[in-house]
Amino acid sequence: MKKIKLSLNYAGFCFANGKHVVRGDSKKDIKFHALFGLIYHPEKSWILFDTGYTERFYDVTKTYPNKIYAYATKVIVTKDCEIKNQLQQIGLSPSDIKHVIISHFHADHIGGLKDFNEATMYCSKVAYNDVLKSNDFFAFSKGLLKDLIPFDFNQRLVFIEDIATIKTDNIFDFSYDLFNDDSILVYNLPGHAAGQIGVYIETQKNNYFLVSDSCWDERAYKLMLLPNPIVKLFFDSWDDYKSTLIKISEFSSTYPNVLIVPTHCSKTTSRLVSDKIDLNVL
Ligand SMILES: [Zn+2]
Numbered sequence: 001m002k003k004i005k006l007s008l009n010y011a012g013f014c015f016a017n018g019k020h021v022v023r024g025d026s027k028k029d030i031k032f033h034a035l036f037g038l039i040y041h042p043e044k045s046w047i048l049f050d051t052g053y054t055e056r057f058y059d060v061t062k063t064y065p066n067k068i069y070a071y072a073t074k075v076i077v078t079k080d081c082e083i084k085n086q087l088q089q090i091g092l093s094p095s096d097i098k099h100v101i102i103s104h105f106h107a108d109h110i111g112g113l114k115d116f117n118e119a120t121m122y123c124s125k126v127a128y129n130d131v132l133k134s135n136d137f138f139a140f141s142k143g144l145l146k147d148l149i150p151f152d153f154n155q156r157l158v159f160i161e162d163i164a165t166i167k168t169d170n171i172f173d174f175s176y177d178l179f180n181d182d183s184i185l186v187y188n189l190p191g192h193a194a195g196q197i198g199v200y201i202e203t204q205k206n207n208y209f210l211v212s213d214s215c216w217d218e219r220a221y222k223l224m225l226l227p228n229p230i231v232k233l234f235f236d237s238w239d240d241y242k243s244t245l246i247k248i249s250e251f252s253s254t255y256p257n258v259l260i261v262p263t264h265c266s267k268t269t270s271r272l273v274s275d276k277i278d279l280n281v282l
Pocket of ligand 1 (some may be wrong): 106108109214263264
């Protein structure tokens with residue numbers, strides 16, 4: 001694999017009921033950090049994997065029906081922790097971001113999309129078609145806030161399936177080599193959301209599989225502990241969720257040297273993030 005640089009950081013968080021995250025856990029609220037990845041690729045330049053929350057979340061949930069989303073999910077985000085400001089701290093401006101890889105379209109993953117006006121956006125066809133076909137009024141109940149998507153999104157959108165070469169994979173059947181240079185492999189991880197994807201990358205120091213929300217807690221793939229069945233209400237497919245989880249579990253035991261990173265698992269991510277973006281840690 002071609003080695004690239006990675007930094008992982010948080011852009012806001014929400015509270016989740018611990019009992020929903022892992023069946024049988026206490027119902028006490030736990031922090032669900034909105035993790036994003038900043039990647040530096042020697043030829044493609046700056047790339048984001050997801051964009052976390054921004055204060056735009058508050059703007060787009062001021063009125064009904066989206067207001068119901070804000071009632072149900074307490075989101076905490078300030079200007080300071082938005083990606084745009086974290087990038088500024090290391091001397092980057094939003095226009096330096098040339099590519100944004102979207103794992104899926106839930107609000108905690110696309111909150112910052114509108115900041116990156118010069119970036120090409122990448123997602124799976126299934127994920128975007130699911131957004132297009134979702135009912136405008138009820139989209140919020142599936143975690144979608146369409147107002148977070150840039151107006152010119154269609155002009156800058158590239159479907160991963162249309163540009164990437166396919167590599168066979170023993171566990172997932174295949175992956176997409178996004179830039180056809182063995183630097184970023186994209187895996188289909190359906191279940192939590194339609195067309196959800198994750199990325200596998202290698203840095204000089206380690207190997208990472210960013211699995212987005214295909215599980216919320218590392219105990220899910222390590223011990224096959226499932227979330228509370230109540231989450232079926234807003235998951236795209238429970239059967240797909242379970243088969244994706246089985247594959248991640250198999251991946252983890254086949255490749256113990258790969259760090260599997262579920263977006264919202266604090267136990268995994270707290271040792272990977274730093275106060276300031278740093279591309280020399282991971
Ligand atoms: Zn999420």
